[in-house]
Amino acid sequence: MIMANVHDAEGVPDPTDFPKSIKGLRALDESLRCSICLEIFDAPMSLPCGHSFCSLCIRENILTRKECARCRKQADDFHLTKNAQLEEAALNWKIARPAVLDLITQLENAKAEAERYRARLEKGKGKASPTSDAEERDSSSRPAKRRRTSADSGDDVQSTSTAHLVAEEEEDEEEDDPHADYIPSSDVEEQSIQEDGVVVCPINNKHKTHISHINAHIDSACTAHIYRPGHRPTKHAPASTAKMKPSAKSAWNSVFQSNSRTSSRDSSSKGKSSRSPSTTSTNERLPKVSYSVQKDKKIRDLLQEHGLSLNGTREQQIARHQHYVTLYNANLDRPPAQCKSTDELRRELRKWEDSLSVKKVEITDPKAYLRKNNDHFKAQVNALNERRRLEKKAANEGNKVVHIEASEMDESPHAKDNGTEQDDIVSDSEGEREIC
Template sequence: MENSLEITDSTDWLGTPLQLLAPLESSLRCQVCKDFFDTPMITSCSHSFCSLCIRRCLTADNKCPICREGDQVLKLRRNWAVQELLDTFKTARPAVMELARKFKALKEQEENQVPEPQPKKRKANQIEQSQEVSSVEASPPRLRTRSRSVKAVPQEPEVIPEIIEDSEGEEEYIPDDGMAVCPVCDRTMKIEAVSHHIDKCLVEQEAREATERQKHTAFGVLQRQQNSPSKQLDRLPTLNYDLMNPSQLRKKFKELGIPTEGAKDLMKRRHTEWVNLWNANCDSQNPKSRMQLLRELRVWEDTQGGGSVMTVPDRNTVTSKGFDAAGWSANHNDDFKRLIASARKKTDAQVRSTIPGSSGSDQSPSTSPNGLPGKVAEDLGDR
């Protein structure tokens, strides 16, 4: 049996006696993720993909990943035939693969064995001569005598026992001991008790058959309940992000129970991924729990979302579109005040050194009421 942690591939069949199964397994794998179909969906161009894979692709560019034909998420349909074929193949794959590998190892072992030297063939005439010599040596010598002929002793005829077969019409003799067999349960009892016993036995048999029917019916209902989700999940619609500001998006995210941090662009991509995860889970025959979907969203955040290495510099760059100016100002407010105070001191010192006898009340035409040059005061005031 294959290890559950082993990464399987269609090329595993190559080099085995069942290498023709490689294209069969390849056709049961998604052309996007290269893994077995997970809830296969068929597009309007008759190509099949995993539900989550094709939803991500169509959300990005509305084109089929194989033929590049235009398509939409609303046109996707479940491919039940491929799902049943896939389930059967995945169940049989470990045993068939093990059998193929054993046959391959046995064949290699036979090829590595050194063949034993065969005896040299003799000519046909030599074989005939040796057979004649051996036949002559084996035969006893015949002695010719003039003895009287001995009469042959007559053998007694073999006695064949005569088998007398029973005729078809005859029945086995059963002594009359006052007992009878119930035709329902094959029990032996007295003749006078058979009539009452048959009535009772029929009632018990009907009760047993009714119980068996109830068991089969209950098993069928339970199996159908296990195969179908207990509660039908509602699909999530897409949003028009251009008509919503960041505060409206955060309010919507709180209703959905997903993280609300980040700029608007990051929130848009997060909501798109959550809609794909949720709707793909609605397509599945065995839907996952909400906590599992949130864990998958967290993995997406760490690899492709706001927590990934590639997106962290963009989020903290002043020139980026989604730069949080208010948060940056609040975090560096003390630094701003310290720099303003230092600039004022330097400016006052320069004014005193260039204009002798200047006081706090005398102001230069190029200075502001607080003693700073007009351009410097204007820049600091804008900050």
């Protein structure tokens, strides 16, 4: 009961939700979590060393350190491979977790109640101690009975929630079906080789082509060498290619969209089922950019290309683009149902940028703020002017420069002095900006 409260209150589920008394559950929950963000795996990727992390987490980590976060073996983007099995386990655990927690709570409630009941009986027995043997036998048999009923109720809980789980598993299987359908389709294709060597394209399942042209057909994105009954298979048909282009495109789209439509049902848990077709049509990762050799304009172009804000300094722009590329590429590692739209990615990017400036002081009324802090700003401006005057003076009296520097050096170990001085400089510039 207490557990559930804490769990609800914090709203951040973690392995300690599970009691230690149930062997392995806590460890299981831990092992299905990314060791960087401590969340249940989101699009887990494996490194050659065998460690897995959320795609986004490890991609961000590789940006700063090209190593595995756990064992520090060398690692890079291209080492990352999708861990489909783990992904499935994590997705299923996400569904099962609340059910299991619920089960544990109910079990504990039942246990507590049984305990209370027994205590009450013991009390009653203590009072009525001089009663007959029969009575005593009766009371001693009752807790046992009670225990059994509590166990029964426990079983009930188990059976209902297992039924629940089973139901969900079945749903999962249904969701997997499209993929399941897809694989046998290659068998179908093999079977469907007609006597004249015409086969159905394994990519879009629509176009027919001669077996000898199947590779060329696939290489041309299913546009060339399309077989039509009555026509002899042509070797090059540029006119028909041009004609077929839109339909081929729509065929591609239909392939991807049908996939997403069938599997977007379980995305309700994340509440992010809306997808723009733009993400589905392009499945290519964004390349990394070596920002240091790019001109400012190029960086702005890069940002504009993805509809990102052009605010901030060059460094901020680079950080924004870099993070967007990471978000985008990590998003592609998600299963189609969990993929987010570019709009959502941009929203996430904004959230990330906001989180970077956590201690931002919000100024609602700039004028009032100025008035309120006017004295402070003036004092700082005066201090700055005073320091400049001193510096000039020192510059004039060449010898003294060395002396002042030396004295400053002496002071430097005192962190406090240093700190306040730095603060001054920073707030000086702020103050000036405000007043200007």
